[in-house]
Amino acid sequence: MKLRSLGYHGLSDDEIWRCIEAGNFRALIAAPGDFVLIAERGAESWIVSSVNCIRPYFYRLEDTRFFHSETVFDLLKQASLKWRWNWNALADLWEIEHLVDNDSLHAAIQRVPPRTLIHFRDGKLDRQQWEWEEFHRDSPSHPDEALTAINDATKLWFREPAALSLSSGFDSRVILSSLLAQGLAPRLLVMGSDDSSDVTVVRRIAERYHLPLTVANLSLSS
Numbered sequence: 001m002k003l004r005s006l007g008y009h010g011l012s013d014d015e016i017w018r019c020i021e022a023g024n025f026r027a028l029i030a031a032p033g034d035f036v037l038i039a040e041r042g043a044e045s046w047i048v049s050s051v052n053c054i055r056p057y058f059y060r061l062e063d064t065r066f067f068h069s070e071t072v073f074d075l076l077k078q079a080s081l082k083w084r085w086n087w088n089a090l091a092d093l094w095e096i097e098h099l100v101d102n103d104s105l106h107a108a109i110q111r112v113p114p115r116t117l118i119h120f121r122d123g124k125l126d127r128q129q130w131e132w133e134e135f136h137r138d139s140p141s142h143p144d145e146a147l148t149a150i151n152d153a154t155k156l157w158f159r160e161p162a163a164l165s166l167s168s169g170f171d172s173r174v175i176l177s178s179l180l181a182q183g184l185a186p187r188l189l190v191m192g193s194d195d196s197s198d199v200t201v202v203r204r205i206a207e208r209y210h211l212p213l214t215v216a217n218l219s220l221s222s
Helices: 013-022 025-030 072-079 087-096 143-157 170-181 197-209
Strands: 002-009 033-041 044-049 058-062 065-069 116-121 124-129 163-165 187-191 213-216
Touching: 002 013, 013 025, 013 033, 025 044, 025 116, 044 065, 058 072, 065 072, 143 170, 163 170, 170 197, 187 197, 197 213
Parallel strands: 163 187, 187 213
Antiparallel strands: 002 033, 033 044, 044 116, 058 065, 116 124
């Protein structure tokens, strides 16, 4: 038996196999984190993706052969495929800046979408996808709900010593505020020239909250 985990979660290998043996894939999908699980036993394979999975993983069934990999290019080599554009996916990328559902940019390769079980057995492939609403309770659309959610995630995943890639942007500063609220003092990481906006802002934040700082200076070679 082989098991791979891509991304992050709090499940042990034994817990994952128990769910697989019991057919309880919904419990795997509902586990906190963002991940793809790849389990193999003999000629049988299971691929399970988390609720909001942003971790890319790709697959293809060719006759009775099942190929899967972290990248489209690895899968091309495995299956000895030539490049063939998925024009609908390319149009989606142009219009909305991301692909939809299980599309990849190759016409013969599919991506594992969120909340999905891919099961390969006896030369056949089954795909089951759960609805988003099955894993998200109805709740008031209030800022307090969002604040509680991000603080709960911070408590679950961050431990000392922590490090945070910080910029002058909004997202990373929200994460920092949650870390500080939990009593964590992360090392800040920022990249850029000394006079760039990111470095300038992050230096001032580090000074204000007495946080260690690492600056990666980049310069263009002449």
